[in-house]
Amino acid sequence: MPKRKSGNIRYEIADDIQARFADIVRTLDLRHIDLDKVVCLRSFGSSARRVIARCHGMSKVLQIAMGIKAFYVLEFISERFDALGDRDQEETIIHELMHIPQNFGGGFRFHDHVTAKNVKLMLEQYHAARR
Ligand SMILES: [Zn+2]
Numbered sequence: 001m002p003k004r005k006s007g008n009i010r011y012e013i014a015d016d017i018q019a020r021f022a023d024i025v026r027t028l029d030l031r032h033i034d035l036d037k038v039v040c041l042r043s044f045g046s047s048a049r050r051v052i053a054r055c056h057g058m059s060k061v062l063q064i065a066m067g068i069k070a071f072y073v074l075e076f077i078s079e080r081f082d083a084l085g086d087r088d089q090e091e092t093i094i095h096e097l098m099h100i101p102q103n104f105g106g107g108f109r110f111h112d113h114v115t116a117k118n119v120k121l122m123l124e125q126y127h128a129a130r131r
Contacts, residue, residue, distance in 0.1 A: 014042040017076055021093050027129045028122070032102045038072045044079070052080045053092050055099035058106040070106035087123075094126070095119050 017040040025033050048054075056073040063070060074096045081092060098114040101107060 008045045008047075010044045011075075012042045012044070014040045014076060017042070017074075017093065020090070021074065021097065024090075024093060024097065024126055027126055030097075032104050033097070033100055034104060037069065037104075038074065038100070040074045040076065042078045042081070043075050046077045046079070048077065052077055052084070053096050055096045055108060057100075057108055060106060063106055070104055072100055072106075090126070091119055091123055094122050098122065 021038070021040050022035050024030075025035060054075045054077075056075060058068075058071050074093070076092070076096075081089060084092065095114060098119060099108045099110075101109050
């Protein structure tokens with residue numbers, strides 16, 4: 001099957017996911033995350049087969065050239081993310097959130113840090129803090 005052209009992907013601002021993301025950040029008091037500089041999007045028609053979500057950053061070179069600070073986009077692939085239950089969706093949001101490093105510099109933490117175990121731990125902390 002031919003690879004779908006990226007032009008077929010459609011993006012929408014995901015206010016509902018953004019609200020859940022912001023609640024996690026506030027509840028866990030994750031001060032390194034600037035809520036004004038992270039946007040959650042839904043994508044439709046992605047050809048990525050197994051990906052549920054992606055974290056996009058911004059390279060230093062672009063930040064300097066454009067004269068702007070780091071910015072992150074958390075992309076949730078609708079066909080897969082919206083098929084998940086609440087808890088799996090929360091895990092997915094936390095997984096992408098954990099890719100954002102402490103310095104909020106535009107780069108990423110990798111999967112040595114963003115592990116299933118660490119994601120579950122943060123999810124448990126979140127649920128405990130909400131009670
Ligand atoms: Zn990841």
